Amino acid sequence: xxxxxxxxxxxxxxxxxxxxFAFYVQFHGDYSPGGGxxxxxxxxxxxxxxGLVYGLEAAxxxxxxxxxHRMMALGVLVYAGTGVxxxxxxxxxxxxxxxxxGMPEKGQEAGILLVEGGVGITVAGVMISVYYAFAGxxxxxxxxxx
Amino acid sequence: MIETGxxxxxxxxxxxxxxxxxxxxxxFGVVMLAGAFSLLSALLLVTLDAADVAFTxxxxxAGISTxxxxxxxxxxxxxxxIPSHRPWLPLVVVxxxxxxIIYGTLDMPDFGAPDSPAQTGVAAEYIARSPHExxxxxxxxxxxxxxxxxxxxxxxxxVFTAGVGVLLLLGGLRARRRRGRPDGPDGEEx
Amino acid sequence: xxxxYILGHMNYWLFTVMMMTGLYIVIARGNLVKKIVGLNIFQxxxxxxxxxxxxxxGGTVPIFPTxxxxxxxxxxxxxxxxxxxxxxxxxxxxxxxxxxxxVVRIHEEYxxxxxxxxxxxxxxxxxxxxxxxxxxxxGRA
Amino acid sequence: xxxxDGGQVLTLAGHLPIxxxxVPFMAAPLVVVxxxxxxAWPIAFAASLSALAVSVALLLQVxxxxxxxxxxxxxxxxxGIEYRIDAASALMLVLISxxxxxxxxxxxxxxxHELEARRHMLFYAAWLLCVxxxxxxxxxxxxFNIFVFLEISSLSTYALVASGAGRDRRAxxxxxxxxxxxxxxxxxxxxxxxxxxxxxxxxxxxxxxVIIGENGTDRTIQTAxxxxxxxMGLKVAxxxxxxxxxxxxxxxxxxxxxxxxGTATKAAVYVLxxxxxxxxxxxxxFEVRALEVIMxxxxxxxxxxxxxIAIFQRNLKRMLAYSSIAQIGYILLGIGFxxxxxxxxxxxxxxxxxxxKAALFMGVGALLLRADTPFHDRIVGLGRRMPLTGFxxxxxxxxxxxxxxxxxFVSKWLLVQAALEKGWWPFALAVVGSSLLAxxxxxxxIEVLYLQEPEEGGRAEAPLSMLVxxxxxxxxxxxxxxxxxLTLGAAQSxxxxxxSGFIPVAGEGGxx
Numbered sequence: 001x002x003x004x005x006x007x008x009x010x011x012x013x014x015x016x017x018x019x020x021f022a023f024y025v026q027f028h029g030d031y032s033p034g035g036g037x038x039x040x041x042x043x044x045x046x047x048x049x050x051g052l053v054y055g056l057e058a059a060x061x062x063x064x065x066x067x068x069h070r071m072m073a074l075g076v077l078v079y080a081g082t083g084v085x086x087x088x089x090x091x092x093x094x095x096x097x098x099x100x101x102g103m104p105e106k107g108q109e110a111g112i113l114l115v116e117g118g119v120g121i122t123v124a125g126v127m128i129s130v131y132y133a134f135a136g137x138x139x140x141x142x143x144x145x146x
Numbered sequence: 147m148i149e150t151g152x153x154x155x156x157x158x159x160x161x162x163x164x165x166x167x168x169x170x171x172x173x174f175g176v177v178m179l180a181g182a183f184s185l186l187s188a189l190l191l192v193t194l195d196a197a198d199v200a201f202t203x204x205x206x207x208a209g210i211s212t213x214x215x216x217x218x219x220x221x222x223x224x225x226x227x228i229p230s231h232r233p234w235l236p237l238v239v240v241x242x243x244x245x246x247i248i249y250g251t252l253d254m255p256d257f258g259a260p261d262s263p264a265q266t267g268v269a270a271e272y273i274a275r276s277p278h279e280x281x282x283x284x285x286x287x288x289x290x291x292x293x294x295x296x297x298x299x300x301x302x303x304x305v306f307t308a309g310v311g312v313l314l315l316l317g318g319l320r321a322r323r324r325r326g327r328p329d330g331p332d333g334e335e336x
Numbered sequence: 337x338x339x340x341y342i343l344g345h346m347n348y349w350l351f352t353v354m355m356m357t358g359l360y361i362v363i364a365r366g367n368l369v370k371k372i373v374g375l376n377i378f379q380x381x382x383x384x385x386x387x388x389x390x391x392x393x394g395g396t397v398p399i400f401p402t403x404x405x406x407x408x409x410x411x412x413x414x415x416x417x418x419x420x421x422x423x424x425x426x427x428x429x430x431x432x433x434x435x436x437x438x439v440v441r442i443h444e445e446y447x448x449x450x451x452x453x454x455x456x457x458x459x460x461x462x463x464x465x466x467x468x469x470x471x472x473x474x475g476r477a
Numbered sequence: 478x479x480x481x482d483g484g485q486v487l488t489l490a491g492h493l494p495i496x497x498x499x500v501p502f503m504a505a506p507l508v509v510v511x512x513x514x515x516x517a518w519p520i521a522f523a524a525s526l527s528a529l530a531v532s533v534a535l536l537l538q539v540x541x542x543x544x545x546x547x548x549x550x551x552x553x554x555x556x557g558i559e560y561r562i563d564a565a566s567a568l569m570l571v572l573i574s575x576x577x578x579x580x581x582x583x584x585x586x587x588x589x590h591e592l593e594a595r596r597h598m599l600f601y602a603a604w605l606l607c608v609x610x611x612x613x614x615x616x617x618x619x620x621f622n623i624f625v626f627l628e629i630s631s632l633s634t635y636a637l638v639a640s641g642a643g644r645d646r647r648a649x650x651x652x653x654x655x656x657x658x659x660x661x662x663x664x665x666x667x668x669x670x671x672x673x674x675x676x677x678x679x680x681x682x683x684x685x686x687v688i689i690g691e692n693g694t695d696r697t698i699q700t701a702x703x704x705x706x707x708x709m710g711l712k713v714a715x716x717x718x719x720x721x722x723x724x725x726x727x728x729x730x731x732x733x734x735x736x737x738x739g740t741a742t743k744a745a746v747y748v749l750x751x752x753x754x755x756x757x758x759x760x761x762x763f764e765v766r767a768l769e770v771i772m773x774x775x776x777x778x779x780x781x782x783x784x785x786i787a788i789f790q791r792n793l794k795r796m797l798a799y800s801s802i803a804q805i806g807y808i809l810l811g812i813g814f815x816x817x818x819x820x821x822x823x824x825x826x827x828x829x830x831x832x833x834k835a836a837l838f839m840g841v842g843a844l845l846l847r848a849d850t851p852f853h854d855r856i857v858g859l860g861r862r863m864p865l866t867g868f869x870x871x872x873x874x875x876x877x878x879x880x881x882x883x884x885x886f887v888s889k890w891l892l893v894q895a896a897l898e899k900g901w902w903p904f905a906l907a908v909v910g911s912s913l914l915a916x917x918x919x920x921x922x923i924e925v926l927y928l929q930e931p932e933e934g935g936r937a938e939a940p941l942s943m944l945v946x947x948x949x950x951x952x953x954x955x956x957x958x959x960x961x962x963l964t965l966g967a968a969q970s971x972x973x974x975x976x977s978g979f980i981p982v983a984g985e986g987g988x989x
């Protein structure tokens with residue numbers, strides 16, 4: 001299935017814009033609504049869009065299955081690992097003050113940045129994996145039947 | 147008051163959407179109604195000052211979840227059959243449950259009351275303490291990622307679990323398995 | 337019961353109606369996808385119920401000004417229900433995706449997503465099993 | 478009670494409460510990141526074993542020095558989330574991690590037989606998540622945090638049950654039914670917590686208990702109680718809400734049934750106990766009498782109806798599943814007595830039935846190596862061909878009945894005592910009567926395994942990697958039937974703790 005040229009070009013532009021927005025939501029979550037989860041979902045949407053227009057294979061060339069599967073797990077490790085860092089420095093689990101003992105506020109900010117990053121990576125990874133898993137199945141209803 | 151008017155409109159649209167979803171048999175339409183329900187609820191959440199939640203509900207309910215449902219319909223079927231059994235028992239269960247919830251709300255403080263336990267409890271502490279303890283403007287993010295950061299770790303765990311589960315179920319491309327083998331010997335030992 | 341009491345609780349009752357509509361779809365409808373839609377409506381109504389617990393009249397979104405110059409006059413709505421519901425929404429979509437994956441697999445194995453048809457197939461399997469293994473009582477329940 | 482607080486430098490011993498949850502939680506993504514099938518099992522086993530070691534250390538520490546509170550993120554409750562470990566929760570942690578550690582070695586061969594190899598890696602990841610979710614439910618002292626970990630354990634359970642689809646497609650519908658019922662239950666639980674929060678303004682269970690104790694209950698809190706009990710009741714498989722259980726246990730891979738039967742419903746019972754006794758307080762429970770009117774009859778129905786259904790099953794796995802519903806009836810009976818002895822009986826039966834049922838399901842897993850299905854006519858005489866497996870199942874079966882010298886006897890004896898203490902002798906008779914029904918279905922199992930000639934001759938014992946775990950658990954049922962000190966002591970102290978509510982901790986409620 002090959003879509004119209006205009007659709008393909010605008011998708012490329014749109015996917016880029018959506019990704020940019022995702023990063024904005026990710027890193028601006030301290031100041032405005034948003035954060036890792038929303039950013040992860042939006043990032044995944046960009047890839048889903050790309051996959052819908054260019055086909056599953058094209059999307060998987062950009063982000064292979066292996067990579068997204070590891071992204072799912074990586075985010076959890078980043079988040080939980082932040083806790084282990086504070087644990088190893090003698091603080092309670094997930095106590096971000098451990099990241100900058102001199103200035104607790106900076107430590108908190110760094111901690112929040114790290115864990116939100118972890119959330120974003122996992123959510124994007126899972127959403128894209130789920131899309132790949134669904135899209136990889138042979139469809140039962142043809143396009144005309146809708 | 148404009149706000150009251152908006153609220154009444156949103157509430158009635160939400161209730162109607164939900165009720166129509168019960169009757170509709172065309173699954174494509176049902177999924178779309180569910181998306182509309184999420185979008186409307188996101189609007190209502192904005193009027194309730196929950197910007198973060200509204201954002202998420204819109205992205206999830208009207209976005210990702212609708213896409214997944216449509217994907218599922220494409221892989222399965224698009225019409226609902228008329229159920230054969232009479233819906234009396236479910237109706238009784240639902241009415242009893244609903245009555246119980248309404249009974250519980252009778253002693254709840256009025257909507258929006260500033261002196262209710264929910265407002266004066268830990269929540270007040272979060273608002274008072276987060277500026278100097280966390281130092282970021284978005285209180286929701288401060289509570290989410292730090293005070294109750296462990297919940298969020300669990301949440302990421304849930305998402306990861308769902309990912310693992312979906313891959314465990316749908317992992318790998320394979321031709322449809324032969325059927326009619328309720329308890330045959332396991333031929334796929336590896 | 338006076339008017340202000342009713343107005344102050346009306347929203348809870350309306351959310352209850354929505355919750356129960358969703359729950360009704362889950363338990364009364366036989367289509368596996370529709371059940372999940374019902375579950376989503378049920379949960380979304382619960383989420384709104386939670387958020388309305390945290391609303392303060394005249395309050396605003398719980399985000400301080402970017403420069404952190406906090407005006408003590410401003411009331412903020414309760415951020416805690418928002419945090420809880422953010423988590424709950426995420427849990428909800430995780431459940432939904434797993435459920436839909438199950439539906440896809442069920443359709444591959446049974447060729448239907450109607451509870452009645454599945455029940456029929458499984459009753460048949462159970463009957464065959466019982467014939468083969470000599471005895472009563474199989475089925476799903 | 479010792480308290481860890483923000484900024485305070487903690488030693489490793491101070492971190493004991495969080496480790497049993499976090500270690501399996503992190504091992505799961507590690508398995509996926511490494512992506513090597515060969516590493517999955519060793520990582521899972523190592524994580525499970527270390528969780529067990531920590532849990533045992535924790536249990537010893539708690540029995541010696543009283544409960545522990547751990548402030549996650551350094552935020553003192555109610556601001557932050559707290560882990561609270563006392564005798565009851567430590568015992569549960571040992572049960573969950575212990576069963577996981579013993580069942581995992583068994584899983585290697587059993588899974589090779591029951592699940593395609595390419596799914597093994599994700600299977601072990603889901604397993605670890607399930608362990609950590611269950612442990613988190615038990616350890617947490619925060620109402621909403623329990624919901625989050627409940628969902629981790631639930632979602633992984635659905636996936637684990639569905640992975641039985643390679644053998645029987647009904648695993649998929651069983652998992653779907655379980656998912657729908659489980660999610661309704663979890664949502665009810667969330668509604669209950671919402672009511673509690675609206676009425677009190679806190680989510681910390683210790684503080685909830687204090688506020689409810691001071692202000693008494695109103696209609697909102699009563700409703701919260703009802704929703705939490707029904708929500709958890711769905712997870713526990715309390716009698717009319719049990720419909721998901723038989724299918725799930727029958728069609729899941731044997732290792733999954735063994736692990737879940739021993740732990741999943743038990744963790745939910747534990748959460749139920751926590752809410753009933755430490756949040757809502759026994760005084761309130763006495764007041765409403767809802768337990769006597771609703772819980773005791775339901776417990777009795779479960780004990781008899783499910784046992785009778787079990788007798789008529791031709792599928793060994795399904796029979797064991799129905800027997801589980803009956804056994805949950807005993808636990809609810811103990812809770813319904815609302816006395817310290819009754820509670821101790823419930824807690825000890827949680828543990829004893831957990832190991833007994835795990836041994837039986839593992840036995841089924843071993844039988845499945847030599848038979849294609851667990852239907853009675855296919856496993857005829859297998860006790861003779863697999864003498865060690867068969868004998869272990871007989872012993873575990875005796876424990877299921879409650880024969881003296883086995884773990885099952887201890888808990889039933891305590892249950893009868895609790896009934897007599899209250900002067901409710903009909904309930905004591907009911908326990909005996911229901912045990913007689915258990916005699917019938919266990920006898921049927923023995924009859925099938927031993928009294929008929931096997932279809933083909935020759936010994937075909939299960940491999941050592943399955944026999945060792947099977948016999949470890951079986952030996953445990955005998956050990957805990959004879960040496961009752963540890964379990965009885967922990968159960969008594971757990972019951973005492975539950976009846977007296979949360980003990981206030983020095984420095985609680987203060988700043989971080």
